[in-house]
Amino acid sequence: MEFITAAFVGLLGILIYLLIKYPDRSIGTKPRTDLNGPKGYPLIGNILDIYKDNKGLLMFMCETLTKYGPNATFTLPGLGRVVTINNPECIEHVLKTNFENYYKSPALYSIVYDVFGDGIFNSNGNAWRMQRKLSSHLFNGRNFRNIFCVVFEEETKIVLNTLDKLARTGETFDLQDLFFRITFGLDFNCLKNLKDPVKFATSFDFAQRVMNDRVENPFWKITELFTEKGHKMRKACDYLSTFAYDIIKNHRNNPEALKDPRDILNIFMNAQHDNGEKLTDKELRDVVINFIIAGRDTTAQTLSWMMYNLMVNPSAEEQLIKEVNSLLTSENTISNYENIKLFQYTQAVFHETLRLHPIVPKSLRICLKDDVLPNGVPIYAGEMVNWSSWSMGRDERIWGNDARQFNPKRFLNSEDGLKPSQYKFISFHAGPRICLGQNFATVEAIMLATAVLKQFKFEMVPGQKCPPDYARSLTLPMKDPLLVKVHHRQY
Structure with a gap:
């Protein structure tokens, strides 16, 4: 006693x-x-x-940003002290000037590891550099013309045929779900029936929601052992890994695919480490999963938010259609790589959509050694720095009094032009880790959007929340279906 x-x-x-x-x-x-x-x-x-x-x-x-300014602080169990750096100068310092001093933290690495593994989005140091170097070979001009633009055109034709059928039947459908189904870059055979769920998509989206919840739950490793959510997460991760390994296995067993110089997976299967060894199946699995989220979520979510913004801003849609009709004809209904740059207003709409609805809305890094930001704020070793592109896009100190309004002309009339400073417009990240696929996403989205909007007009079903809520996920999908009807555009 x-x-x-x-x-x-x-x-x-x-x-x-x-x-x-x-x-x-x-x-x-x-x-x-x-x-x-x-x-x-x-x-x-x-x-x-x-x-x-x-x-x-x-x-x-x-x-926190709105009330306390660009450099505020808060603490969270598991993450520790977090200092916000929501201003361009500080972001440039962290992502470029002192890049080597800010890493993805072990806590965040653990949170997303069972999905992303050691892929490019979750790695640091030499592992990241190796994947970055290999990935950079994918996005050269020759590959754009010979591989990507061919795929984009094929995808666009599929979308046009699908929308033609929906316009003829007059049925209501979820536009965001449609975009998710046609931007995988892999054949999921999922456009045959839009009402049939796609197991990969449901597993992948569920896993992203759980990983986001883990950031907010310092005890996730314990709670997931005993909850239904944890059980479903383990099943989802097993399925995603099996899916990726099957892609690799089928590729190895297909001699014709291995000979195809245009095949993206071949670039990684033939790559070597500095010691001459090729990538293991585990490393290739991580490559597959990381590239799926890069190609799928970026385009599908941006197109969904873009179409929503055009539906609720008819003057912007009218100006975009005017530009589309001046550049596309009834014979040439799909743009190509060479003339994408001519669609300046469409690009402005694309950038304005990403400013307000960035696909990666928040980011965190850990400071390795004591540092001082350009504005004199010290960051101590072990502290986290945080920035939110979603919050920055709504910050009047950065974008002016109309920061929360959808105004594509801001990109046409600004000194920065259509490509503003990457440390101000942070939607594609910045510095050495800037998104390699930003040109990929831009060309794909504009090619598809211009072809679709030339032939079709979307109508939102009444009774939906405007603006739509975002889902709590690692990326920024809409929480609820974007229910629309589609009509053949009348001239």
Whole structure:
């Protein structure tokens, strides 16, 4: 009995000590009285602020930015001290000037590892450099003309045929789901019946939601052991891995595919490490999964938000259609790589969509050594820096008083032009890790959008929320279906 009493008193003493040491921040973090930010709770920091009103981490970040400015701070269990760097100068410092000092943290690596493995989005150092070097070979001009643009044109024709059938029947359908089905770059055979779920898509989207939830739950490794969500996550990850390994296996067993110089997977299957060894099946599996999210989510989600914005901004749609009709004819209904640059207003609509609806809405890095940002704010080793492209796109200090309005002309009339500073327009990331596929995504989206909008007009089904809520995920899909009807455009 005396032992139990002593143990209880000891534990109580430790708890009191910790409550005194961490009165408004998560355990293990140092105070930052030099920075403003929302006051946290003892030991757990600001984790409850994320769950308040079911707002989630992204909305919490945006509210913190709006209230406390571009350099604010908060603490979260598992992540520790987080300092926001939502201004172009600080972002350039972290992503370019002192690039080697800011890594993807072990905590975030663990959160997404069972899906992304050691792929390009989850790796650091030499592993990242090797994949970056290999990936860069994919996006040269020759590959664009001989491989990607051919695929884009084939995909666009499939979409046009599908929309023609839907226009004839007059049925209501989910436009976002349609875009997800035709932008995989792989044959899922999923356009035959739009009402049939695609197992890969449902597994992949579920896994992304769970990984996002893990960022907000420091105890996810424990809770997922005993919850239905954890069980479903393990099944989803097993399926995704099996799917990727089957692609690799089928490729190896197809001599004709192995000879095809246009085949993207061949580039990685024939690649070698510095020691001369080829990539293992595990490394190829990570490549497949990482490239699927890069090719699928970027285009499908951007097109969904783009079409929504045009439907609710008829003057923007009218101007875009005017440009499309001046550049495409009834004989040449699909643009090509050479004339994409002529669609300047369409590109402005594309960029404005990404400004307000960036596919990767939030990012985190860990500081390896003590550092000082350009504005004099110190970042200490072990602290996290955070920026949110979604929040920055709504920041009047960066984009002016109309920051929250959809205004494509801002890209036509700005000094930056159609390609603004990558540290201001952060939708494609920036610095050495800038998205290699940004030209890929731009060409694909504009080629498809211009061909579709020349022939068809979308009509939103009444009663839907405007603007749509985003789903809480690693990327930024719409939470609910984007229900529309499609009509043949009348001239």
